[in-house]
Amino acid sequence: MFKSIALATTAALISAPTTTNAAHDNSTGTCYSTFIDAKSYTAGSLISYATVTDYCCASSGTAGTETVGCDKGDTNCVCAVEGQFGCGAKSLNSETINNNWECTDTARCNDQYWQPGNIHGANAWTKKEVCTLPANHITPRPDVWDSTHPQCPKEYTAGTDIPPSGIVTVKDYDGWNIVYQCTTGVYSVFCGMAGYEPGTGEVYSADYWTDIGSCVGPPGSLNVTDYPGYSDLPNVGGCPTKWDASEEYEGGDKVSNDESVVYQCKDDSNFNYLFCPQREPGVTQGWEQAWTQVGVCSGTITPSASPSFDTLEDVNGCPDEWKVQTYEEGDKVSGKAAIGPGGVSKLVYKCKGGPQSGWCGMAGYEPGDGIAWKDAWIVEGHCSGTIVPTASPTIDTDAGPCYADWLASEVYEEGDKVSLTVSTIPLRKVSFECKGWPYTLFCKQYKPETFGADQGWKSLGGCDGTGSPTMAPVFVSLTEIGDGCPSAWSASKTDYEEGDAVSLTVSSTPERTVVYKCKAWPQTGYCNQGSGFKPGTKYGKMAWELVGHCDGTISPTLAPTPYQGNDAAPFLCTYTKEEPSPTVTESCTHGSSTDCTCVNVQSTEPCTCSDAGCSNYGICSTAGGTKTVNTQVCTKPKQVDVTYPINNWSSAITYEAGDYVRIGRQKYKCSQHPYTGYCQQYDPHRGTDPVQSAEGWLEDGLCS
Numbered sequence: 174m175f176k177s178i179a180l181a182t183t184a185a186l187i188s189a190p191t192t193t194n195a196a197h198d199n200s201t202g203t204c205y206s207t208f209i210d211a212k213s214y215t216a217g218s219l220i221s222y223a224t225v226t227d228y229c230c231a232s233s234g235t236a237g238t239e240t241v242g243c244d245k246g247d248t249n250c251v252c253a254v255e256g257q258f259g260c261g262a263k264s265l266n267s268e269t270i271n272n273n274w275e276c277t278d279t280a281r282c283n284d285q286y287w288q289p290g291n292i293h294g295a296n297a298w299t300k301k302e303v304c305t306l307p308a309n310h311i312t313p314r315p316d317v318w319d320s321t322h323p324q325c326p327k328e329y330t331a332g333t334d335i336p337p338s339g340i341v342t343v344k345d346y347d348g349w350n351i352v353y354q355c356t357t358g359v360y361s362v363f364c365g366m367a368g369y370e371p372g373t374g375e376v377y378s379a380d381y382w383t384d385i386g387s388c389v390g391p392p393g394s395l396n397v398t399d400y401p402g403y404s405d406l407p408n409v410g411g412c413p414t415k416w417d418a419s420e421e422y423e424g425g426d427k428v429s430n431d432e433s434v435v436y437q438c439k440d441d442s443n444f445n446y447l448f449c450p451q452r453e454p455g456v457t458q459g460w461e462q463a464w465t466q467v468g469v470c471s472g473t474i475t476p477s478a479s480p481s482f483d484t485l486e487d488v489n490g491c492p493d494e495w496k497v498q499t500y501e502e503g504d505k506v507s508g509k510a511a512i513g514p515g516g517v518s519k520l521v522y523k524c525k526g527g528p529q530s531g532w533c534g535m536a537g538y539e540p541g542d543g544i545a546w547k548d549a550w551i552v553e554g555h556c557s558g559t560i561v562p563t564a565s566p567t568i569d570t571d572a573g574p575c576y577a578d579w580l581a582s583e584v585y586e587e588g589d590k591v592s593l594t595v596s597t598i599p600l601r602k603v604s605f606e607c608k609g610w611p612y613t614l615f616c617k618q619y620k621p622e623t624f625g626a627d628q629g630w631k632s633l634g635g636c637d638g639t640g641s642p643t644m645a646p647v648f649v650s651l652t653e654i655g656d657g658c659p660s661a662w663s664a665s666k667t668d669y670e671e672g673d674a675v676s677l678t679v680s681s682t683p684e685r686t687v688v689y690k691c692k693a694w695p696q697t698g699y700c701n702q703g704s705g706f707k708p709g710t711k712y713g714k715m716a717w718e719l720v721g722h723c724d725g726t727i728s729p730t731l732a733p734t735p736y737q738g739n740d741a742a743p744f745l746c747t748y749t750k751e752e753p754s755p756t757v758t759e760s761c762t763h764g765s766s767t768d769c770t771c772v773n774v775q776s777t778e779p780c781t782c783s784d785a786g787c788s789n790y791g792i793c794s795t796a797g798g799t800k801t802v803n804t805q806v807c808t809k810p811k812q813v814d815v816t817y818p819i820n821n822w823s824s825a826i827t828y829e830a831g832d833y834v835r836i837g838r839q840k841y842k843c844s845q846h847p848y849t850g851y852c853q854q855y856d857p858h859r860g861t862d863p864v865q866s867a868e869g870w871l872e873d874g875l876c877s
Contacts, residue, residue, distance in 0.1 A: 203304060204304035207221050208220040208288070208289055212372075213372055216276055216278060217276060218276040221271055221273050223271045223272075224290045271304050272304060273302055276298055281296060282297045317388060318385045319386075323390075324399070325388035325392045326393070327393045331365065331366070332458075333456050333457075333458075334456055334459075334460060335361065337357045339355045339361075340353065341353055342388060343370075350389075352387065354382065361381070364382065369382075371384075372384065398469055406469045407469075408469055409467060411471070412435065412471065413435065414429070415429060416453050416454055422450055425440050426438040430455055434469055439464065439465055446547075486553075486555075487554060487557075491556035492507050492556075493506060493507070497534055497536050499534050501622070504523070507519040507520065508522060520554075521556050522541070525548075525549055529549050530549070530624075532545075574636055575592040575602050576592045578593070579592075579620050581620070585607045585613065587610060588606065589616065590607075592605070593620075593622055595622070604636040606633055607629060607630060615629025615630075653723065657723060658724065659723070660675060661676050662675035662677050667824075668821050669691045670700075671836070672690060673690065674688055674689070674690050686722060686723050687719060688719075690717065690718050692718055694836065694858075698856075747816050747818050748819055748833040749815070749817075750817060750832070752815045753768065753812060754811045758808040758810055760807065761807045763805065769807055769808070771805050771806065773805055774805075775803055775804075777799045778800065779798070787800045819834060820834060822856040828849070829849065830844065830845045830849045834856075834857060836858065838875045840872070840873045840874050841870040842870070843869065843871075844868060848868045855869055856870075
């Protein structure tokens with residue numbers, strides 16, 4: 174009898190002498206690298222593995238030091254007590270045999286329960302020839318990954334960005350540099366994550382990496398143009414400086430990395446350049462948001478991180494230095510002193526146009542200080558000496574008159590003009606005109622020259638002297654309505670109808686009041702939607718029409734105005750609805766409806782002496798008997814036509830199918846189930862929810 178013991182092939186075990194048993198195949202070959210539990214294997218991998226075979230009672234082999242129990246009469250058994258089983262002990266004979274093995278199942282070869290020599294090992298490994306492991310054994314180099322460019326790509330580092338099909342170098346357990354290639358598609362994002370390192374035997378490693386062969390030289394010796402996907406990159410000449418997290422990059426700045434790949438900081442409206450100092454191109458995950466790969470390079474060039482005096486125009490004299498004040502588009506300031514081509518110089522910055530100009534004079538936007546200034550200023554050039562300040566506005570010789578100052582409390586309309594003082598010494602003022610709808614609403618919201626003000630105000634240039642107020646509306650262009658003003662518009666009122674007139678005070682000094690009229694359906698519903706559709710606002714034009722101006726007061730014209738009908742029917746607009754009568758009833762069958770009620774009614778009727786219950790029952794000599802009879806009588810209220818006036822819709826009324834409301838002369842009828850519930854929730858103006866309002870209320874003719 175014998176037993177085999179699979180051994181973990183530690184260096185001490187493999188270096189021990191190998192004993193050959195005559196009963197086994199003694200042919201030997203070269204041993205492959207020894208099996209290592211932590212290494213990742215794939216189908217076709219060749220390794221060597223050692224097993225120890227014990228021979229319990231055989232005479233061959235080399236005696237070991239281990240002993241086992243034995244019975245009297247067993248070979249080599251020495252018994253301390255005669256005649257007992259298990260009475261003694263004997264030495265074991267054993268031998269160690271090295272075999273080469275080949276992996277046949279990638280998944281199982283890396284599972285500890287399927288290792289060579291285990292009971293299940295034959296399902297993952299094929300046992301091959303006996304081999305001899307010589308001293309200082311070196312595993313042969315695997316085939317190189319690219320015979321034309323066998324150099325090694327950069328070494329793998331967890332946490333870096335690995336592109337799809339990207340290649341890296343990993344040193345294996347035999348000391349060879351092995352090239353692994355990342356998978357393609359969306360799963361390539363895992364290649365740079367910890368726990369997915371190539372060649373480690375981690376459970377997910379083989380799912381995202383492929384061993385494509387060995388490489389020659391140290392990691393990183395492969396030319397960048399020989400990387401997969403890099404061969405098409407253009408050569409952009411000399412290499413700019415390396416990326417530096419402490420540098421303040423602008424859109425358009427270029428950097429290079431150790432592989433001579435050139436990246437350019439993005440310059441777009443999404444401000445992605447703000448991420449350029451935070452994300453190292455080609456390394457930090459998400460670098461693509463800030464950088465664009467533009468080519469490869471060789472040699473060096475002058476750093477392109479802006480600003481560079483070598484590429485900037487000398488604008489001669491320096492304008493005033495920046496300070497917190499109001500700047501306009503095109504204003505120039507000088508920054509702090511720096512060393513330029515001719516000695517000490519300053520950078521010149523120009524205020525951007527559009528809404529960005531509002532930032533130019535704000536704290537935190539000093540040119541060259543931090544990052545935010547790039548949103549407001551651009552580098553114009555460099556300078557030395559001084560020039561006359563260019564802070565605008567420059568007052569034209571043909572400047573127009575100045576108007577009243579802008580006031581936050583004022584309501585401005587299209588054509589209104591205001592003036593703004595931009596400096597007191599010397600006195601300089603600029604005039605602005607309020608733009609037309611829908612930009613008019615910004616005139617009250619933003620003071621001219623502040624950020625966002627250009628949405629509502631148009632600059633008219635410098636001004637001098639005093640002009641007549643132009644506060645809109647210009648009443649000479651509006652019709653005067655009646656002998657007074659209708660009631661003021663109210664956001665809480667919900668029953669405005671077509672043609673209703675309201676007044677709105679647009680300024681108190683001078684007092685100015687204009688008149689609006691509610692538009693016809695379907696716009697009528699917006700008149701009742703509150704402050705969001707206030708007359709004169711952006712969306713107010715959807716509901717209200719400006720019809721003129723007014724002075725004083727008149728009788729209110731607010732609807733609803735009761736409909737008086739015509740000469741033939743001088744009554745309110747009405748409709749007829751069937752309802753239960755409170756006084757008139759009709760017969761019904763018990764249980765036929767919930768309003769059917771039944772009572773027992775007693776009466777008497779004639780009977781004969783042979784009728785049970787008859788008063789003369791059994792006494793036939795007496796004629797004319799009677800008996801009591803109980804009769805069930807069921808009645809319910811009779812449905813009668815009831816006339817109701819058709820009024821405006823109200824949230825306080827519970828409407829039923831067939832009920833009517835009106836808007837002016839237009840009648841609306843409440844729908845049958847299942848849409849009846851919408852009649853209570855939505856008015857027929859089609860305002861808050863036009864679909865459900867239309868399902869609840871159906872147009873049903875006009876009041877005549």
